[in-house]
Amino acid sequence: MVRHVLQLPKQDDESAFKVELIVGKTVQVDAGNRYFFSGNIEVETIEGWGFPRYNVTKLGPMAGTRMAIDADAPKVNRFVTLGGEPLLIRHNSLLPIVVYAPEGVEVRYRMWRAGPDAKMIEAG
Numbered sequence: 355m356v357r358h359v360l361q362l363p364k365q366d367d368e369s370a371f372k373v374e375l376i377v378g379k380t381v382q383v384d385a386g387n388r389y390f391f392s393g394n395i396e397v398e399t400i401e402g403w404g405f406p407r408y409n410v411t412k413l414g415p416m417a418g419t420r421m422a423i424d425a426d427a428p429k430v431n432r433f434v435t436l437g438g439e440p441l442l443i444r445h446n447s448l449l450p451i452v453v454y455a456p457e458g459v460e461v462r463y464r465m466w467r468a469g470p471d472a473k474m475i476e477a478g
Contacts, residue, residue: 355409358461360451371445376462377410377455378435385430389418390437395453408441410455433460442466 365371375395383389392414397406416434443451445465453461 355454356457356459358453358455360453360461360463362445362447362451364447365445368445368447370468372442372466373445373451374464374466375408375441375443375451375453376435376464377413377453377459378433378462379413379459380431380433381416382429383418383432383434384423384427386421386423386427387419389416389432389434391416391434393436394438395436395441405449407452407454410436410453410459410461412456413459433462 360373362373377393377395378391381389393410393412396409396411398409399405400407413436417437451463455461
């Protein structure tokens with residue numbers, strides 16, 4: 355397992371931000387199908403500290419759509435991620451995000467920010 359540590363930049367209003375963890379691997383595939391790996395990211399609380407860490411125990415087999423592609427079509431390098439729902443984590447610049455993943459697995463992230471407008475839902 356390889357430890358990946360993400361130290362987030364400080365934001366003025368950190369409650370308006372979320373971090374999406376993206377785990378995957380760059381592989382050669384055809385350009386016409388969509389692919390994903392099976393597996394998941396498990397959240398574990400570090401005993402005695404109360405802080406979370408994120409574990410990817412394995413990247414399962416790769417699956418994808420099965421559109422017919424010309425067998426002679428060139429392969430392309432593509433970053434293929436875990437399937438399923440994205441993992442969104444509350445932004446906290448005081449606490450690093452620690453992810454353990456198997457060797458050869460890439461850990462990326464995306465920052466999400468809430469817009470300034472909040473909408474009200476009408477009752478009734």
